[in-house]
Amino acid sequence: MGDMKQQRALPERVWRELARVPRNVRRLLSRAAPRVTGKMKTGTPSIDRYEDWISKNEPNREELDVQRRHSAASLAGPKISLLIPVSETSPRFLDELFESIVAQTYGNWEACVVDAASSNTELLRQWSEADPRIHLDRLVTNLGIAENTNRALHAAEGDFIALVDHDDVLAPFALHEVACAIRQNPGAEIFYSDEDRLSESGKRTKPFFKPEWSPELLYSCMYFGHLTAYDRHLAVALGGFRKEFDLSQDYDFALRAVERSQKIVHIPHVLYHWREHAASGASGGKPEARKTNIAALADAVKRRGLQAEVLETPTANRVRMVMTDPPRVSVIIPTDSPERAIKCGHDLVAGTGYPYAEFILVANTSLIHKMKESVEISSNNVRLIPFDEPFNFSSKCNAGAREAIGERLIFLNDDVEPKESSWVQNVIEPLENPEVGAVAPKLLYEDGRIQHAGLVTGVREFVGTAFHREQAATRMHVNFAQSMRNVAALSGACLAVRRDTFFEVGGFDEKNAAIAHSDIDLCFRIRLAGMRCVYTPFTELQHTGRASAGLTPNEAKPRRDKSTTYLLNRWGEYVTRDPFFTDNMRDWLFADSPVPIQMFARNQFPPTPSQIDILFVSPDLTRSGAPLSLFHLAEWCRGNGFFVTVAAPVDGPLRNKFVAAEIPLIIDPLTGTDHPSFGRLIGNFDVVVANTVKTADAITVRSRENVPRVWWLHETELGQRFLRKDARISAALSLQIYWSRRAIARSRFIASTPPAQCTS
Structure with a gap:
């Protein structure tokens, strides 16, 4: 056996490989033959988009059989009790519900069925005799949905309870996914899944892909919906369901449950098919439910000691914080445009109805001299802060913040125009909740379409806009653009923060996000500090585009921007994964780049x-x-x-x-x-x-x-x-x-x- 060659160091091996590139290039070029062209196949038949999604994302028959065999062979997992109050409904709907239950690939369940004096007693009796896991309790009178559900809860013996309506259908793998989530998340007490609608003909439509735990969104609507499972001990400790909130008893229960739960888990699978028919809530057949919905939310606000009022809007609930002692607000506007500076100093001030606001314009000295000569900006509420350093948008904003006297700061691009005089109070009011760290409103293009309804991450090119270019009043995806909700990040074109929060997290990053992504980086630091970023639809501003990002003729072009790479380096997890715009939401809703993408990275401190x-x-x-x-x-x-x-x-x-x-x-x-x-x-x-x-x-x-x-x-x-x-x-x-x-x-x-x- 001959002597082995000496192993070279990796850097040297890399260099040697690279050095061979020109030689390999010439070798391939010298032997190249002309390319043979061909035609692409066309004419692929179009299919229903959701049917296509189902075929690609849900288990097939063989995979379901594997789940069944695994359930039969494994030790008993968590027992899941299905609470099913039954009143008058179609026998066909009932049959389809129980067919979906007994077809579950996970076997450790029980169905606690309460027959509220319905006409389906015989059908229910047949199902209970057919499967011993189906337990039937017949009432002589209908006690109402809350009390009927409580009877089922008292009979339940499972580790977790799950709420099922008598006319809906479970996916065959529903309880398998719930059981897996319970095993994978010890200590979690609340689980909720994605869902869709089921027509009377049996066609699945309108998928509702949900975000992870979003406190502000739960104020806006009962987004937990179906399928929702709760730790049974938690449900009993809460005292079950309350009759005074009938038709919204599940919303009231969820609002009380999240106050006691330490961990809430979203299951990113469509596990529940909500039936649409004339009398169902899915079709709006329960108009009285809106009243008890608002009442349940008002009770939660009172119970939590929030100084707030609950309002009913056509598209969502609104919890509006009451500012008993209105704070001083500093509106900080970085600018170097004479035209826009004059407009901000006059029109913006005149069009703002909040009496405790000052307006800080940060501009170069030459422009400030011109502005001081202008009678249009003679208001005492306007302050001019000189900034003559090389172009650095973050530095400009920080300079204005250091001079601000307001307890609330609103960073505003000079090309953003409010559409109503109450814009300041509507933007800052969520900050009365100390758990909220930053707020931004709906921004519209000049044509009235959405420019900003919350920023999303985990998309191609890392950052995008939710519902981009949809109509301002769109009701897309259960009114999300019209609902106050938590988001991964917010646009700095109009961004409100508490002054103390801004400086506690270090302000805008002048080194790594000097021009682009300064708002993203700030929002991530606010989230890291344990506070939430909130989008509010309850005021609208028009943003004419990216005019405010332009350079004036006397400014040097900045060096190459590396802020995107910095985000990936420091904020890898946050920029590649959005808990409030989950993968299913992204693939279904993000129109700017709809081809699916996966990304994996971790936050690094320091980068x-x-x-x-x-x-x-x-x-x-x-x-x-x-x-x-x-x-x-x-x-x-x-x-x-x-x-x-x-x-x-x-x-x-x-x-x-x-x-x-x-x-x-x-x-x-x-x-x-x-x-x-x-x-x-x-x-x-x-x-x-x-x-x-x-x-x-x-x-x-x-x-x-x-x-x-x-x-x-x-x-x-x-x-x-x-x-x-x-x-x-x-x-x-x-x-x-x-x-x-x-x-x-x-x-x-x-x-x-x-x-x-x-x-x-």
């Missing part, structure tokens, strides 16, 4: 101190040689002080290794394509490493930034076959001659730098 941000592009996440080589290189780079991110078009078993190594991972079908969003992603990084010949588009795709790209080619004969089939690869190879020279120079620096220096 990785990196001078070079690297994007690795892999053709897949299999455990084959090239992806594994990329993983080891990415892991080494991360361990030596570089911030790295990996993007791949498809999921695979290697995903778990990246997640365990805490390397941000983007699984996006548009990765490695010529889609503009992929080009914009590339523009956030200092260098791109595209792995194998299959990632040609990572080399050719256009990007606003001149980002060096390294094509890490492993193939020779295989590469020739790809080259003959696809002219893009030939184009990419010619580009790579240029990119490789830049990248090799950089890689030589990395390879020759000791690890201690690499981490700087």
